[in-house]
Amino acid sequence: MRLFEFPGGVHPDDHKELTRSKPLEALSAPELLNVSMAQHLGAPAQPLVKPGERVLVGQKIGEPRGFISAAVHSPVSGKVKRLTQVPHPELGRCQAVLIENDGEDERGYQPPERPWSELEPKRLVELLAEAGVVGLGGATFPSHVKLSPPENKPIDTVILNGVECEPYLTSDHRLMLERPDDVVLGLKIVRSILGAKQALIAVESNKSDAAAKLSAKLIHGDSGIEIVVPRVRYPQGAEKQLIYACTKRRVPNGGLPMDVGCVVHNVGTAVAIRDALVDGRPLISRALTITGMGVDTPKNLLAAIGTPLSALVDACGGLKSGTVKVISGGPMMGIALGTLDQPMIKSTGGLLCLTASETFKPEQGPCIRCGRCIRACPMRLQPTLIAARTKLDDFDECLRIGARDCMECGCCAYSCPAGIPLVQYIKLAKSEIAQLQRRRKEEAR
Amino acid sequence: MSQPAQLFHAGPSPHIRQPESTRRIMLWVIVALLPAALYGVYLFGANAALVLVLCTGFAVVLEALWQRMIGRPMVVGDGSAALTGLLLALNLPPNAPWWMCLIGAAVAVIVAKGVFGGLGQNVFNPALVARVFLLISFPVQMTDYAPPAAPFGTGAAVDAASYATPLAAMKEQLLTSGVLGPLEHGFTRLSGITGNMGGSLGEMSFLLLLLGGAFLLVRRVITWQIPASFIGTVVALTGLMHVIDPARYADPLFHLVTGGLMLGAFFMATDYVTSPMTAKGQLIFGVLCGLLTVVIRLWGGYPEGVSFAILLGNAAVPLIDRYTMPKVFGSTRGKPAKEARA
Ligand code: SF4
Ligand code: SF4
Numbered sequence: 001m002r003l004f005e006f007p008g009g010v011h012p013d014d015h016k017e018l019t020r021s022k023p024l025e026a027l028s029a030p031e032l033l034n035v036s037m038a039q040h041l042g043a044p045a046q047p048l049v050k051p052g053e054r055v056l057v058g059q060k061i062g063e064p065r066g067f068i069s070a071a072v073h074s075p076v077s078g079k080v081k082r083l084t085q086v087p088h089p090e091l092g093r094c095q096a097v098l099i100e101n102d103g104e105d106e107r108g109y110q111p112p113e114r115p116w117s118e119l120e121p122k123r124l125v126e127l128l129a130e131a132g133v134v135g136l137g138g139a140t141f142p143s144h145v146k147l148s149p150p151e152n153k154p155i156d157t158v159i160l161n162g163v164e165c166e167p168y169l170t171s172d173h174r175l176m177l178e179r180p181d182d183v184v185l186g187l188k189i190v191r192s193i194l195g196a197k198q199a200l201i202a203v204e205s206n207k208s209d210a211a212a213k214l215s216a217k218l219i220h221g222d223s224g225i226e227i228v229v230p231r232v233r234y235p236q237g238a239e240k241q242l243i244y245a246c247t248k249r250r251v252p253n254g255g256l257p258m259d260v261g262c263v264v265h266n267v268g269t270a271v272a273i274r275d276a277l278v279d280g281r282p283l284i285s286r287a288l289t290i291t292g293m294g295v296d297t298p299k300n301l302l303a304a305i306g307t308p309l310s311a312l313v314d315a316c317g318g319l320k321s322g323t324v325k326v327i328s329g330g331p332m333m334g335i336a337l338g339t340l341d342q343p344m345i346k347s348t349g350g351l352l353c354l355t356a357s358e359t360f361k362p363e364q365g366p367c368i369r370c371g372r373c374i375r376a377c378p379m380r381l382q383p384t385l386i387a388a389r390t391k392l393d394d395f396d397e398c399l400r401i402g403a404r405d406c407m408e409c410g411c412c413a414y415s416c417p418a419g420i421p422l423v424q425y426i427k428l429a430k431s432e433i434a435q436l437q438r439r440r441k442e443e444a445r
Numbered sequence: 446m447s448q449p450a451q452l453f454h455a456g457p458s459p460h461i462r463q464p465e466s467t468r469r470i471m472l473w474v475i476v477a478l479l480p481a482a483l484y485g486v487y488l489f490g491a492n493a494a495l496v497l498v499l500c501t502g503f504a505v506v507l508e509a510l511w512q513r514m515i516g517r518p519m520v521v522g523d524g525s526a527a528l529t530g531l532l533l534a535l536n537l538p539p540n541a542p543w544w545m546c547l548i549g550a551a552v553a554v555i556v557a558k559g560v561f562g563g564l565g566q567n568v569f570n571p572a573l574v575a576r577v578f579l580l581i582s583f584p585v586q587m588t589d590y591a592p593p594a595a596p597f598g599t600g601a602a603v604d605a606a607s608y609a610t611p612l613a614a615m616k617e618q619l620l621t622s623g624v625l626g627p628l629e630h631g632f633t634r635l636s637g638i639t640g641n642m643g644g645s646l647g648e649m650s651f652l653l654l655l656l657g658g659a660f661l662l663v664r665r666v667i668t669w670q671i672p673a674s675f676i677g678t679v680v681a682l683t684g685l686m687h688v689i690d691p692a693r694y695a696d697p698l699f700h701l702v703t704g705g706l707m708l709g710a711f712f713m714a715t716d717y718v719t720s721p722m723t724a725k726g727q728l729i730f731g732v733l734c735g736l737l738t739v740v741i742r743l744w745g746g747y748p749e750g751v752s753f754a755i756l757l758g759n760a761a762v763p764l765i766d767r768y769t770m771p772k773v774f775g776s777t778r779g780k781p782a783k784e785a786r787a
Contacts, residue, residue, distance in 0.1 A: 354461075358461065
């Protein structure tokens with residue numbers, strides 16, 4: 001039997017039982033939405049609307065700037081009140097458009113001129129860029145960029161990532177259960193755009209119901225799509241690890257999946273791609289999980305981009321008193337938020353409300369050389385050594401031992417009984433290395 | 446927004462951790478050693494209890510004093526000093542005098558650990574450094590093994606000072622007659638397992654040490670690589686020698702149950718700080734320790750080889766670590782690009 005595995009990784013308690021069996025619940029859009037212009041990796045979009053202007057559902061309100069950027073659309077119909085500044089989990093603050101929802105849901109988008117199967121791949125990619133579709137797995141890389149590989153890098157394999165390996169999160173699981181046809185259709189569209197032979201859907205073995213449902217959809221008609229079921233292991237869903245687990249190909253250091261003929265899309269992205277190319281609906285809402293012991297009734301929601309995070313929590317009965325941390329995303333890679341007073345963006349895949357006992361962290365002490373971080377690192381790095389070198393400001397050595405290959409998955413810090421913030425050290429090393437290299441390049445000129 | 450702004454904890458990812466901490470790990474090892482320690486008390490009586498208490502107490506107190514003296518943060522609560530003290534006690538004769546406990550503890554926590562920079566920085570296993578130091582400085586007291594008192598022991602009938610360990614008896618016989626005779630005091634396989642023999646406080650019960658080791662393996666405090674390769678190497682090599690010349694070399698079972706092999710392989714060689722960090726490195730380290738143990742036991746000047754073997758092994762750890770570190774995932778060095786793709 002083929003073993004769908006990768007080396008390293010960890011297996012935390014996943015607490016998916018909190019929301020696993022809760023169907024996606026559509027949350028109606030609130031009265032006021034702050035639609036952030038920084039929704040995705042890359043340059044923030046440029047606002048296209050002025051205060052007082054009326055906008056429609058799906059109307060473009062932010063123009064992408066630069067290659068790695070994506071358009072932003074209004075999730076509701078209503079009036080633009082003003083341009084504002086809102087907190088952003090990664091950037092600190094960013095520009096946003098405050099829209100007053102008039103509740104009329106007047107649509108401002110059309111299905112494409114012809115069915116997707118009759119359109120050129122190039123046109124499909126254009127439509128996706130127009131629709132502002134970005135990867136919904138966490139990194140929010142604009143999908144149209146991923147779907148336009150250079151000609152010298154042919155793609156033969158498309159992998160749909162239904163692994164959802166972050167603990168607690170279950171919205172991808174629900175999507176696969178509730179919209180299996182659209183997941184499969186999204187994959188077919190991607191495969192046809194890329195002209196790839198092989199298509200796989202990877203579903204971790206703790207979601208066998210979803211795997212079964214998807215398999216059932218594949219029995220009739222078009223096959224050539226294979227379901228693979230990797231064992232449960234974090235970070236199974238990381239691109240390089242998933243590609244290795246599914247195909248045994250290794251993405252080279254500093255390389256991209258396309259260097260080994262692969263493209264990975266998240267299942268949520270596949271559904272968004274389908275919605276954009278079949279219905280013409282831009283990316284204006286997404287599925288997400290509101291969970292953790294700190295929230296009254298954990299749920300899977302379908303919510304409009306721009307909804308205040310506090311409204312999401314309110315829809316789940318509010319916070320319990322012992323909540324100490326709120327995280328955008330999963331517990332391994334998510335970002336701790338200072339406040340709920342900010343809007344949901346395209347990268348908000350979950351809102352995790354943790355109580356003190358859930359976020360246990362051992363007291364920080366010296367490294368006891370237990371080797372757990374080394375065994376856990378899926379990139380086969382030596383986190384303890386990189387941290388030690390970082391403390392010594394020896395960034396050349398950090399570079400030599402591979403600090404740049406760290407994907408910040410957190411397995412090392414998760415495993416460390418000495419409570420050493422290994423990922424923080426490595427992030428620091430990475431940024432110092434980047435500066436070092438920039439400086440050297442300049443000097444060379 | 447409906448709620449007033451509320452502030453939560455910040456802090457970097459990951460936001461969850463596995464439940465072990467340094468202190469808990471030390472505690473697990475102490476727990477795993479307790480059955481063997483208590484069995485030592487059962488066999489050797491109050492004196493053994495005193496040795497256990499003194500070594501552990503001295504180690505903790507001396508480490509605290511040391512940390513205060515050099516102005517380092519007091520981290521004696523991490524449990525590593527207590528564990529070192531306990532291991533030291535288990536490596537001493539059950540009737541060791543109090544001053545040996547004091548000197549041993551001082552050598553362990555100050556010389557072998559403190560001056561290297563404290564927990565995590567020392568190259569050699571502190572308890573073993575102390576033991577070997579005492580063995581060299583006070584050879585008479587260190588080999589003055591009391592006979593086990595109960596329930597299998599011969600008790601007062603035997604002169605305590607002459608109660609040799611089975612390994613020492615073996616060495617003695619080889620030196621005098623060139624062949625193995627029946628071992629002194631009627632040592633049998635069974636006595637090796639029940640502890641009816643001479644030896645240090647903690648090496649008496651093969652079974653209880655095995656139980657403790659199994660507990661650590663199940664709790665994933667240690668990995669199987671070091672104990673398995675260590676013990677496996679000893680069994681394989683002594684087995685080979687026994688097959689070649691049974692008149693001169695005892696059988697592997699004898700080596701397995703005597704002379705602290707279990708204590709060393711499960712509890713001393715597996716010390717994180719002084720053993721390699723990767724699985725491959727740990728295998729190499731275990732084989733090296735096993736090899737050295739056998740060489741010292743069969744051909745060296747000391748009857749006992751485990752302590753020296755582990756210390757010599759410790760010295761090789763930096764080198765082993767250096768050559769066994771994993772290759773970064775996706776590194777294609779030395780591999781044609783095509784292969785990376787296939
Ligand atoms: S070093 Fe980087 S890639 Fe390796 S476990 Fe730590 S965070 Fe993950
Ligand atoms: S997990 Fe922590 S204590 Fe263990 S080797 Fe890595 S850094 Fe050191």
